[in-house]
Amino acid sequence: MKVRTDRIKEMAAAAAADQGLHQTLLAAAGRFRQLRQGGVAAFDDLEKARDQGRRVKERCLAELDRLLPRLEKQVRAAGGRVHWARDAAAARAIILGLARARGVKRVVKGKSMMSEEVGLNQALEQDGLEVFETDLGEYIVQLAQESPSHILAPAIHKNKQEIAALFADKLGVDYTDDPEELTRIARRVLRQKFLQADMGITGGNFAIAESGTLALFENEGNIRMSTTLPRLHVALIGIEKVVETYRDFDVLRKLLTISATGQKLSTYLSLITGPRRDGELEGPDEFHLVLLDNGRSRILADPLLRQSLYCLRCGACLNVCPVYQCIGGHSYGWVYSGPIGCLLNTQLLPRGQGGPAPFACTLCGACAAVCPVKIDHPKVMLHLRWLMAEDPAWPLPRPPAARLGLSLYAWLATRPAGFRSASALARLLAPIAAPGGKARLTPPAISRWGRTRRLPRWQRPFSQRWPGLRRRLGNREEPS
């Protein structure tokens, strides 16, 4: 997927101007929040469950160097194969190599953020393979040659009329904007693809090390199809998806579905351990698990940033994020969006390519309040801002003037008299520096602020008022 994270400001500005998009996103987020709330209301002791979930992730990641080989051993014991990919290119090469070696022509895919992360579809298509996304939302997005805009609802940015036109154009069916009818068309078209496909590619929500089991959640049934019908099943997961035991999995699975859609359990949960066994009539002949690092081990090494890897991809943080609801998923410029996207895009992409994503946040903390594994997004956001501002390994282009201004500000901070004089000077200059004033001293960003809001006016400062105020107070502190 093309990285456009450096353009987040422009894309956010354009999206913010799109009132229709904003209304769509607000409605969607409202609906998801309502669903989550319904689930949470029926959930006893969510706080305890969140603490438990956090502990499970903390432990499993602290033990990851042991869990990965254990997972590998168990997958092999069940007849599957494990592949290791250090980066996106390696993951693409592994999967392409498998497809070529096995003479694969058609691929069906289950919804997978990982596949977006490594740019799998383009690679497979360039190699002459037919690739079909099979989650309805993903299918729509693929037909439109776009990318998903929400973890849970990939086509949330499109209305039914747009989808109707798309189906009529690309599938040659009669125009209908009835969701029921559109869904029936997709079912019919995709059913043939499932039956003809040689390879099914999925992600995975969890991998259980003790048994080599892959857990997949969904509501539609396309993942079941993709893991049942084609002769090859390839699952691509990030190394952080590993948990130790089924019991660990049980703690996280309830948090995942409640946080995502308020469901106690998604419609389907598939627990897959290896390929088809002797004498069985269905299931893939081969099961391949691709474990992708792609920057994750680097994130793991920083004790504060590590929590970014706890993410279950439930989408709850997107649905409460005011910025996401204004700018939508595409504006973030890469695979992940919303609060978790600001964190992951910045850290998974090579340093310096993530753009100013950690600054695309008001630090309101609504995300952290709902996160099922208690990721403290604002804290991580601030940590990344710090790395970008002060660590040469994290370049962020910044005008030298801003840096100088900040240094001066900090220098004045320890000199109260100087600090007061500086604001007195600013107060003096204010009339001529104001937007439209004689000297255009007001920075453009402040002028812009002033176009939509009345700028506050300089007043006789509190420090000068204090002596008089102090005399009027009844309970004043007597000089000792």
Place this chain on the structure above:
Amino acid sequence: MSDPAREAIVQAVSAAVGRGQPTRSDPDTGPSQVAWLPPEEDWEAAAASLQALGDELLVIKGRQELAAALGEITARHQVKRAVRWDHRLLRRLDIDRLLAEQSVDCAAIAGEQDLRSLAAEAELGVTALDALVVSTGTLVMRGGRGRERAVSLLPEVHLALVTPDRRLRAIKDLVPLWQQWRSEPGGPPGSVTLVTGHSRTADIELILVSGVHGPKYIYVLALEFPWDD
């Protein structure tokens, strides 16, 4: 077999976690016995859960009632062909004959080609259940020979038969059941599928639509009679 990527990743992870004191996993404090519900308990909770999902649980008190239920369901969905698991419960109940009485062609799956064509063409798939979770209405099915996943996936209607001794209260009660399966020779089943309601999507304008890829209708028949005579 040496894979440089494997070595590099494991090494990077090991360095990242600062391998020192290994942390202990939480002790398994839960029950090791599977907490099956008492067979005499009624079906109200399970029926309510399935109803909330838009599906149906019917309590069947004898072979006549079973025949009648099959008649009604096949008529309602205009079923002409059905596929089923090759499962002892379904054989003992002689599901094929009962369906044949409704002019429905039903057979267990004999081979792979059979599976793909039959399951793809049949309107009805009939399975048994390894467990039914009553608080959520979740159907639990192990895969394997005679328990093909396609039967509960490809046809538009899924009919699942369950006996009173196969009920669990909550999803978390699957933990000991999973542990039991895992400790059997051959390890855990190659696939375990949990089904909570019929296939659905809300990908178009968040409007809920049923039956996108999997079945649109689910019926659970609760067998409240001695079927094993």
Place this chain on the structure above:
Amino acid sequence: MIVTSQPGDAVSSSPKRRRVSLFIPCLVEDFFPEIGEAAAVVLDRAGVAVDYPEAQTCCGQLAYKTGHRSETRRFARHFLETFARAEAVVSPSGSCVSMVKNYYPSLLADDSTWAQAAEDMAGRVFELSQYLVDVLGLKDLGASWPGRAVYHDSCQVSRALGVSEQPQALLRAVAGLELRELDGADTCCGFGGAFSLQFPEVSERLLDDKVAAIEASGAEMVVSAEVSCLMNIGGRLAKTGSPVKALHLAQVLAGKEARS
């Protein structure tokens, strides 16, 4: 020290009168001094001895939130030095209190001279309503302010400090004030400090949503315990000529006395 009990005190005199040091954020110092005055008046009326350490400058929040930790440490050390002898530090700004309480300790954790002071300060710095309700145990300050109001549940007050019930309890006790529900009361107003300058279009869109919700509530005033939100929301209300007033909680609690 002279202990006095004045007529009209909301609390009876106790053996040892509480003392607070006012912490006046930059925005209050230069642009909204009347909010600082109101806070002083309210604390005074609550029977607390108020002082104002004149060496105070700024908490360094802007530097911190744009990633400049080495600069922020200068602010932090100066703050801790200035308020070293304060029994309690109280401020009419949630975000500045959160800066001191939530971030100074980790910022100075490796500073052998200041780490302990930062930890100690975290336990005695309070947002105004938090101090009144949680420390003094007060709800009714005898204030009167007739009219329909909504409370904007600022992110930096409610989520960063966990203070949401306290200001609303104080408002409910204000004579003549009708506290209405605000749709999305705890949704961000779009300010976010430098965010409003870096992402102006997004900030404005969020602000417009907030203002629309306030206007739809039928309120005559929007009250907050966070100065920066008030500057943002109030600035928009004034620009669009809305009759709705943006007021700080301290102003409402002080009543007419603090109005200049």
